[in-house]
Amino acid sequence: MIPKESTRVEYGKTLKELGSQYPEIVVLDADLSASTQTKYFALAFPQRFFNMGVAEQDLMGTAAGLAVGGMIPFASTFAIFAAGRAWEQVRQSIAYGALNVKIVASHGGVTVGEDGGSHQALEDLALMRVLPNMVVLVPADGPETRAMTRWAAQYHGPVYMRTGRSTMPVIYGEDHRFQLGKGSILREGDDVSLMGIGVMVHACLEAASLLEKEGVSARVLNLSCLKPLDWELVVDSARRTGCVVTAEEHMVTGGLGSAVAEVLSEHHPTPVKRVGIRDVFGISGTPGDLLKHYGLTARDVVLAARQAMARKKGA
Amino acid sequence: MNQVHDLAQLQEIARQVRIDIIDMLHRAGSGHTGGSLSATDIMVALFFGKMRRREDDPCWPHRDRFILSKGHCAPALYAVLSRLGHFPREELQQLRRFGSMLQGHPDSSCTPGVEIPTGSLGQGLSIGNGLALASRLRGLESRIYVLLGDGEVQEGMVWEAAMTAAHYGLDNLTAIIDRNRLQIDGRTQEVMSLEPLAQKWQAFGWHAMEVDGHSMPELLAAFDAGSQIQGKPAMIIAHTTKGKGVSLFEDKVKYHGVAPNKEEYDQAMKELGADRPARG
Numbered sequence: 268m269i270p271k272e273s274t275r276v277e278y279g280k281t282l283k284e285l286g287s288q289y290p291e292i293v294v295l296d297a298d299l300s301a302s303t304q305t306k307y308f309a310l311a312f313p314q315r316f317f318n319m320g321v322a323e324q325d326l327m328g329t330a331a332g333l334a335v336g337g338m339i340p341f342a343s344t345f346a347i348f349a350a351g352r353a354w355e356q357v358r359q360s361i362a363y364g365a366l367n368v369k370i371v372a373s374h375g376g377v378t379v380g381e382d383g384g385s386h387q388a389l390e391d392l393a394l395m396r397v398l399p400n401m402v403v404l405v406p407a408d409g410p411e412t413r414a415m416t417r418w419a420a421q422y423h424g425p426v427y428m429r430t431g432r433s434t435m436p437v438i439y440g441e442d443h444r445f446q447l448g449k450g451s452i453l454r455e456g457d458d459v460s461l462m463g464i465g466v467m468v469h470a471c472l473e474a475a476s477l478l479e480k481e482g483v484s485a486r487v488l489n490l491s492c493l494k495p496l497d498w499e500l501v502v503d504s505a506r507r508t509g510c511v512v513t514a515e516e517h518m519v520t521g522g523l524g525s526a527v528a529e530v531l532s533e534h535h536p537t538p539v540k541r542v543g544i545r546d547v548f549g550i551s552g553t554p555g556d557l558l559k560h561y562g563l564t565a566r567d568v569v570l571a572a573r574q575a576m577a578r579k580k581g582a
Numbered sequence: 583m584n585q586v587h588d589l590a591q592l593q594e595i596a597r598q599v600r601i602d603i604i605d606m607l608h609r610a611g612s613g614h615t616g617g618s619l620s621a622t623d624i625m626v627a628l629f630f631g632k633m634r635r636r637e638d639d640p641c642w643p644h645r646d647r648f649i650l651s652k653g654h655c656a657p658a659l660y661a662v663l664s665r666l667g668h669f670p671r672e673e674l675q676q677l678r679r680f681g682s683m684l685q686g687h688p689d690s691s692c693t694p695g696v697e698i699p700t701g702s703l704g705q706g707l708s709i710g711n712g713l714a715l716a717s718r719l720r721g722l723e724s725r726i727y728v729l730l731g732d733g734e735v736q737e738g739m740v741w742e743a744a745m746t747a748a749h750y751g752l753d754n755l756t757a758i759i760d761r762n763r764l765q766i767d768g769r770t771q772e773v774m775s776l777e778p779l780a781q782k783w784q785a786f787g788w789h790a791m792e793v794d795g796h797s798m799p800e801l802l803a804a805f806d807a808g809s810q811i812q813g814k815p816a817m818i819i820a821h822t823t824k825g826k827g828v829s830l831f832e833d834k835v836k837y838h839g840v841a842p843n844k845e846e847y848d849q850a851m852k853e854l855g856a857d858r859p860a861r862g
Contacts, residue, residue, distance in 0.1 A: 293715075293716075293719070314719070315719065317715065317750070319742075319746060320742075320745065320746075320749075322742035322745070322746070324704075324705075324708070324738070324739040324742060325708045325711075325739060325742035325743050325745075325746055327708075328705050328706075328707075328708025328709050328711070328712065328739065328743065329708045329709070329711050329712040329715070329743075329746060330712060331698065331705075331708070331709050331712060332698075332708065332709035332710060332711055332712020332713040332714075332715070332716065333712040333713070333715055333716045334712070335647075335697055335698050335709065335712065335713055335716070336712060336713045336715070336716020336717060336720070337643075337716060337720060338716045338719065338720075340712075355702060356705060356708075356739070358702075359699065359700075359701070359702040359705055360698065360699070360705050360708075360709060363689070363699045364689075364690050364691060364698050364699045365691065366698070
């Protein structure tokens with residue numbers, strides 16, 4: 268049985284560990300510390316934890332000021348409020364000055380579940396990816412979350428990291444190290460490239476197993492560093508397999524699907540099929556129901572792979 | 583420290599800063615005349631008469647910090663920073679030009695002495711709060727100053743920050759509102775009423791004071807009083823005249839975002855006594 272972990276919980280635990288190592292780390296939250304998991308840090312380092320109340324714009328501005336003052340602020344709230352409500356504060360007061368603020372936003376995607384469309388951020392990656400100076404990360408399991416959180420603490424500059432509510436199978440070993448701008452190959456294959464982020468990395472892996480039974484060999488990439496994107500790996504995979512599927516728990520516009528399509532159309536035009544949300548808002552339901560409803564299952568990735576392969580040159 | 587305590591000398595610096603502002607804006611052909619002139623005395627009193635700094639070490643950790651939340655009044659800040667030696671005075675002539683270190687609104691990545699980019703209104707007070715918290719955590723003696731416009735406090739985020747500063751008892755923070763009573767579309771009382779402004783800040787848990795924002799002694803006394811407050815942040819509502827110092831521009835909505843043309847420039851320079859030698 269593969270163990271399962273939640274990226275938001277692993278973020279919270281790692282942050283607490285980093286608190287002892289880095290006296291400059293301060294953590295800010297906007298009345299959601301139990302949900303974003305900053306509560307662990309808050310209990311261990313109450314002097315360095317600031318609850319800003321239900322005020323996300325002020326959360327970002329205060330984090331910016333703490334960074335100017337030489338601290339390393341981690342600011343957490345739900346993705347829809349971090350990237351949506353406070354977008355212009357992030358742009359003006361954090362990204363513009365390339366300030367050393369780490370925005371770690373939980374509850375990205377439809378797997379938020381029952382809270383419904385108001386709370387399911389399906390646009391956050393697009394909103395953050397468009398900002399100069401911003402690094403955008405989406406970990407796919409516990410070890411990757413821990414590695415990214417540790418990396419963010421020692422990197423000087425703004426970072427946006429999206430964590431999720433659901434638990435995910437562990438992919439990486441405990442010694443996993445994060446490298447900026449690097450994607451990873453989780454499975455080799457020649458017929459199609461399945462490129463995922465977050466929870467959809469797991470759907471891609473499962474899809475690759477299903478495709479194998481049909482005699483299709485799929486290469487699976489985790490593009491958890493959405494910005495800067497590992498464009499060399501993307502182009503290399505497109506060259507090797509001749510077609511690409513992207514999979515994300517996000518709108519197909521502006522996120523991973525767009526990023527991959529942008530790179531390929533400029534450097535190596537290749538048929539791309541994007542799996543993701545298509546211009547609709549979320550609804551209430553269990554995460555499982557919603558992943559099915561929005562076409563975000565391994566079966567959907569398999570269907571997309573078949574469509575992409577049918578559009579290959581000479582197919 | 584080299585603080586200036588002579589009132590006549592501070593007034594003379596303010597006169598010269600106003601001359602700089604008119605010259606910069608006229609050369610640039612665009613920019614914010616009215617608010618730069620209304621905020622001049624506040625900034626001169628602060629930078630030259632109050633704020634702790636070290637001339638040989640601009641990054642001295644214990645220095646007092648200033649955030650120009652009303653970032654469109656960058657010309658006044660640039661004139662002050664150049665006079666303090668952060669960059670050569672010739673740079674002022676390049677305001678708003680392509681490749682200049684002096685952007686239309688403050689940008690810390692290219693202008694020495696600017697702490698953080700501002701210009702999108704409403705954000706500076708939160709940044710000041712963050713700096714005040716950092717200063718407290720690091721055991722620094724720095725005091726944080728934030729200058730806001732009166733139209734700016736119509737931004738909701740300002741009131742989020744007002745709550746935060748009081749909640750965390752930030753007594754190392756002084757905010758100043760340049761209360762010139764005008765904004766782009768007209769008088770603040772007509773566009774979006776602010777009064778009773780001092781009571782609003784008091785109700786939010788601040789120590790609020792009101793002064794004549796063109797009186798050096800009143801400004802300096804308020805800054806000193808603000809530094810003495812324990813357990814709560816200080817707010818100074820500085821009553822000012824938009825366009826102060828040049829009769830053509832005074833209390834005129836039109837000159838919020840309009841630079842002086844040649845005729846206006848000539849008259850402004852005459853009124854400011856630009857041909858008089860600098861004193862002090």
